[in-house]
Amino acid sequence: MVSDAKLIDGKAFARRLRHDIRDQAQGLHARHGVLPTLAVVMVGEDPASAVYVRNKVRATEEAGMRSVSHHLPKSTTQDELLDLIAGLNADQSVHGLLVQLPLPEQIDRDAILDAINPEKDVDGFHIVNAGRLAVGRQDGFIPCTPMGCMMLLRSVVPNLAGLHAVVIGCSNIVGRPMARLLQQAGCTVTVTHLKTRDVAAETRRADIIVVAAGHAGLVRGDWVKEGAIVIDVGINRVDTVSGSRLVGDVAFDEVSPRAAAITPVPGGVGPMTIACLLQNTLQAARQFVTGVIMVE
């Protein structure tokens, strides 16, 4: 007899986390006079990006932190964007800095990401922070989505050591850093990607499945072992007769009866991504304070 999976409530988890962050941000401000500040840069008119940026700005302010946003036209040149980043890097009142992706095609994404001061790189996308994570150092910024996934996993299974985790997708933003974090937590990790011959054969053996493929309903019921934990990073807008709705990369109705625990979409990983961005912004402001104290 199968019982329904335990729903992992990312929205509630994120709300508690944002509340804790708010207290800590206030404490930092009271003790050191530093108001943690996040600069968000968006280029162009991608409607989904505009929604995410608005949500980030609102969450930052609700957590008692300051946000500065810069919205540049779609025609912005790479040099113009680099100039803006240089100014924000030099601005002592800005602790965290992110450039919303995707960028227009005339701009080289890696050149932009690598221009951000790594100590302000709250997305954790700079090559220095990717490198820190890759070699297991603890002093970098961890990308927000994988960080949020780890928190949700640990809320279900505090000790992940020895479990077999399968990550579907190997982007620099989710899959790769996710695999590294799982490995550091003691999991045996398999990463599947577009060239993998039989993804389902891998997921069927998994205790933990993290899917970030950007493919609605990819993970079917028979891909999942009874009692597995399933983390759905997918955000797919699909059209229905009554408008559009958001679905993940997991065929939720098929998978949830088999899984021990599963994240919904919406209300799972997405809200955690934003809460972890605030966590990283607080960390950036703390490190700024520590640096100032050491210089004094």
Ligand SMILES: Nc1nc(=O)c2c([nH]1)NC[C@@H]1CN(c3ccc(C(=O)N[C@@H](CCC(=O)O)C(=O)O)cc3)C=[N+]21
């Ligand atoms: N430099 C950069 N950093 C990012 O972190 C980044 C980015 N670029 N580009 C786009 C992706 C996407 N992303 C999401 C954040 C929150 C939700 C989120 O809150 N989702 C809600 C639903 C939101 C809705 O209803 O549309 C949920 O899943 O419950 C989703 C996706 C951050 N991204």
Ligand SMILES: [Mg+2]
């Ligand atoms: Mg979600």
